[in-house]
Amino acid sequence: LLSARNLERIYRLGGQTIHALKPLNMDIHRGDFIAIAGPSGSGKSTLLQLLGLIDSPTSGEVRVRSQAAQGLGREQRASLRLNSLGFVFQAFNLLHMLTARQNVEIALALAGCPRRKRRARASQLLESVGLGKRLDHRPLQLSGGERQRVAIARALANDPEVILADEPTGNLDSQTGLEIVRVLEDLNRAGQTIVMVTHNLEIAKRAGRLFLMRDGGMREVDPEDPTALD
Amino acid sequence: LLSARNLERIYRLGGQTIHALKPLNMDIHRGDFIAIAGPSGSGKSTLLQLLGLIDSPTSGEVRVRSQAAQGLGREQRASLRLNSLGFVFQAFNLLHMLTARQNVEIALALAGCPRRKRRARASQLLESVGLGKRLDHRPLQLSGGERQRVAIARALANDPEVILADEPTGNLDSQTGLEIVRVLEDLNRAGQTIVMVTHNLEIAKRAGRLFLMRDGGMREVDPEDPTALD
Ligand SMILES: Nc1ncnc2c1ncn2[C@@H]1O[C@H](COP(=O)(O)OP(=O)(O)OP(=O)(O)O)[C@@H](O)[C@H]1O
Numbered sequence: 001l002l003s004a005r006n007l008e009r010i011y012r013l014g015g016q017t018i019h020a021l022k023p024l025n026m027d028i029h030r031g032d033f034i035a036i037a038g039p040s041g042s043g044k045s046t047l048l049q050l051l052g053l054i055d056s057p058t059s060g061e062v063r064v065r066s067q068a069a070q071g072l073g074r075e076q077r078a079s080l081r082l083n084s085l086g087f088v089f090q091a092f093n094l095l096h097m098l099t100a101r102q103n104v105e106i107a108l109a110l111a112g113c114p115r116r117k118r119r120a121r122a123s124q125l126l127e128s129v130g131l132g133k134r135l136d137h138r139p140l141q142l143s144g145g146e147r148q149r150v151a152i153a154r155a156l157a158n159d160p161e162v163i164l165a166d167e168p169t170g171n172l173d174s175q176t177g178l179e180i181v182r183v184l185e186d187l188n189r190a191g192q193t194i195v196m197v198t199h200n201l202e203i204a205k206r207a208g209r210l211f212l213m214r215d216g217g218m219r220e221v222d223p224e225d226p227t228a229l230d
Numbered sequence: 231l232l233s234a235r236n237l238e239r240i241y242r243l244g245g246q247t248i249h250a251l252k253p254l255n256m257d258i259h260r261g262d263f264i265a266i267a268g269p270s271g272s273g274k275s276t277l278l279q280l281l282g283l284i285d286s287p288t289s290g291e292v293r294v295r296s297q298a299a300q301g302l303g304r305e306q307r308a309s310l311r312l313n314s315l316g317f318v319f320q321a322f323n324l325l326h327m328l329t330a331r332q333n334v335e336i337a338l339a340l341a342g343c344p345r346r347k348r349r350a351r352a353s354q355l356l357e358s359v360g361l362g363k364r365l366d367h368r369p370l371q372l373s374g375g376e377r378q379r380v381a382i383a384r385a386l387a388n389d390p391e392v393i394l395a396d397e398p399t400g401n402l403d404s405q406t407g408l409e410i411v412r413v414l415e416d417l418n419r420a421g422q423t424i425v426m427v428t429h430n431l432e433i434a435k436r437a438g439r440l441f442l443m444r445d446g447g448m449r450e451v452d453p454e455d456p457t458a459l460d
Pocket residue numbers: 011012013018020038039040041042043044045046047090364367370371372373374375376401402403
């Protein structure tokens with residue numbers, strides 16, 4: 001469904017060369033529930049942004065359904081991002097002048113959802129992440145964990161084939177975090193593919209497949225193997 | 231050193247009245263290491279911002295060394311914030327056009343630290359949180375956990391009497407998070423008072439005093455009592 005071939009990302013800053021992602025291969029199959037864990041700065045967000053077509057690699061390619069994304073035109077990539085991929089940003093990236101509901105509605109509008117359906121769908125999504133009483137709050141009138149949950153609801157809005165979530169529970173207590181993971185597990189059982197970056201090893205162990213990153217490199221381990229997560 | 235008396239914070243939004251903090255009393259003694267935990271939206275950031283004189287209460291008062299902060303003039307409050315309190319924001323609040331080092335240096339400059347000393351102190355602080363190789367990166371060129379650590383280094387810059395940290399490890403893997411907590415514990419042993427909001431119960435249990443919040447209310451529990459953190 002989504003794969004990486006010799007995917008590499010180098011940043012150059014002043015005199016420094018940072019190998020944020022070393023050449024990497026990865027295959028994501030339809031229906032997978034994948035967790036990616038690793039230390040701060042190890043390249044997790046870099047990888048997720050490349051898979052989400054939000055960033056371009058220094059070399060190598062991302063393939064969507066076996067077709068190289070690098071070969072697609074701007075409109076096709078934008079259409080993929082809008083319709084097939086749902087991205088939860090580590091820094092949330094909400095629009096500050098819109099309310100929680102409007103932030104979700106705008107994602108629906110961009111994907112062509114008719115107006116009369118948008119309000120109901122946005123409310124239902126926000127309720128599913130516990131924000132039913134915060135629909136009319138703007139981001140600055142929400143707690144950190146509430147903003148995080150608006151970002152999650154927005155990523156789910158268009159029923160994307162693949163949900164790419166960058167630390168979706170980092171600002172949540174364990175109870176609320178578990179509720180969010182259950183929402184994702186329900187969606188996965190219903191057919192959605194999930195790739196979740198997480199520092200929370202309790203959550204990472206619940207995934208169907210687990211990848212560990214370190215210094216721009218990645219390897220797959222068995223989520224049920226307690227020694228894998230040292 | 232720092233205390234709350236009948237401290238209350240109500241937000242009014244459209245027709246809604248939100249009791250973010252119900253009338254609360256709290257005494258923070260010099261040398262305390264306090265953790266505050268609780269569900270998303272329970273009022274932790276609201277309380278911390280009131281204690282840090284960043285927000286004003288709806289009723290009640292915050293006292294600094296037994297003197298009501300509400301009675302102080304603007305300049306005195308600003309001086310307290312600058313010199314006696316170090317605040318780590320949940321959303322980091324870094325200046326995007328400045329590098330990591332400059333973000334820390336600016337805090338030192340505002341507090342009157344002479345120029346020749348600022349650069350060395352900023353570098354040393356950033357190294358202590360593992361960012362020695364990221365001094366010249368701007369926030370958008372840093373990972374989420376790296377930005378979080380810049381925010382921590384900045385709060386420590388002026389050697390404040392009280393460090394108020396809002397979720398300082400939320401974007402960090404357990405290893406890096408533990409390193410940060412050890413930095414705070416070292417500072418605490420050397421005499422600095424620490425109030426840390428955290429969702430991480432492993433970290434919360436290490437504190438000298440533990441408070442649990444729920445729906446704007448708060449109670450103190452024994453950090454060594456395993457049943458307290460259900
Ligand atoms: N635009 C950039 N320019 C230079 N270096 C960058 C840039 N963006 C990221 N980096 C560096 O690349 C490395 C990997 O960043 P990335 O955001 O992928 O880490 P991460 O694994 O998501 O970390 P965290 O867990 O802290 O979010 C980091 O060390 C970071 O400093």
